[in-house]
Amino acid sequence: MNRFALTFVAAMMLGVPAFAGPQYVDGTGYAVSGYDVVAYRDLEQVPIGQSQPEAVRGRADITAEYNGATWAFASEENRAKFLENPAYYAPQYDGHCAYGVSKGGKVPGNPNLWRIVDDKLYLNITDVVVGFWEEDVPGNINLAEGNWPEIEPADASTSVIPKFTSAGPIQN
Template identity: 70%
Template sequence: MNRFTMAVAAAASALTLGTAAFAGDQYVDETGFAVSGYDVVAYFDLEMKPVGQTQTAPVAGNADFTADYNGATFAFSSAENRDKFVADPARYAPQYDGHCAYGVAKGGKVPANPYLWRIVDDKLYLNITETVVGFWEEDIPGNITLSESNWVGIEDDPASDRTIPKFSSAAPKS
């Protein structure tokens, strides 16, 4: 079995149909928030680990500090972060409407885990599983190029209707 087939099989077997709520094209899970309620602005202040290492945990948002963008509600850990987001939401929102960057590179929309993140060229990318992160990190620039090419053909497709495998959010519930 080649590496691509293994990655797709791993992602597919880990996915289960969920009762996720969706708003617009942005991926929104059972929390009712984009990025499972984690503060997308805070990612840009976190220590990013080298390729191959587990990333620093994301910062949970607070239901008292929210903003709407792309048909979804984002939660923030502070009013300051919410205000930064409101001033320039496209800068902070995750790429591919919060879907897995490697999934988009392979031509589809699957959910993304907020713990599996990386900032590249000042853009936030998320992935679905640790196995998929490994494949994505083998060629980040090449996978971003594939994702960008594929995104134009799938951007208008509905948001993923799946739940994040083996994930429980510590972020606020709506």
């Protein structure tokens, strides 16, 4: 019986993503500052070292709830896609800066500083941090994956994203 319990616990740990707390929500009241996380998949990703295209703002009248947060979308179609598989579209580390998590902390992620790696969305906090993160993306993801389960929800920063101003989703 004990062997079965240990096998079950191990299987559950491998099959369920680690969450170190709720989705990061800034002063806009929305996850990812009200930007449409599904729309990232349609943006042309540029090579490392170049600035990504600006993210697409969602609309205040097209929203969904997931991981303790309200998410905004640019279209009903994008909301429907998100609701089919929200974990696929949501940014890694509950929207916190990927490089920050690789260093063992939680700071906000900027929705305009993004990259999709191995079909997962990652955010970073500043242009300078993006440079550090891009020096070794696989290594930094590996470090972040190891750190993430150990970061306590209370360790999250309540600071705002530097050089980023968002009024949230487009009001309709």
